[in-house]
Amino acid sequence: DAGVIQSPRHEVTEMGQEVTLRCKPISGHNSLFWYRQTMMRGLELLIYFNNNVPIDDSGMPEDRFSAKMPNASFSTLKIQPSEPRDSAVYFCASSLALRVAGVLEGTYEQYFGPGTRLTVT
């Protein structure tokens, strides 16, 4: 497997423009996560999906951010309109979540993509 694939790897845009980040999770994984990483705030969880359904979007900073997962092999994170403070590295990660009788099975290891470095000028 090629691992988690993200595109683009780098994005430079002007303030006010719409930005769309894309992610292809590892085949067979049922959970997908979007993170944002900055020096000041570290790695922040924005939203996560389980079986293509958004479970928790409490980390999404504001209404300018939206995420979709139309099928098991694709997700997008959209910022509209973008602002300079959105500049960060955005990571997508996927994992296989197995819970049997309420007990975690496995390690819930998250596989991260290479990230998209977003610069908003």
Add this chain to the structure above:
Amino acid sequence: SQKIEQNSEALNIQEGKTATLTCNYTNYSPAYLQWYRQDPGRGPVFLLLIRENEKEKRKERLKVTFDTTLKQSLFHITASQPADSATYLCALGGDFNKFYFGSGTKLNVKP
């Protein structure tokens, strides 16, 4: 809300020594704790998971402890090598498979 603290200052050690990194947390009772390694320009890579009912977990030169009373996890790398130089992140979870990450500690192993 939960707070996860990792030493923001880099840890500098000599090759061959044991590196010990700390992860402290408050306002949270995680059922699981993970450790990840992150190299510059790359995404984090999973290393170990330890459950709340486990005191210690080992994998090759790595050892993780989890003290739910102290609300602390220690991450040890024995016989450290320059190739171990990276940033190490702890992540706390318990709500389904949602994990909160610390800001990481940078480890520098000098030859």
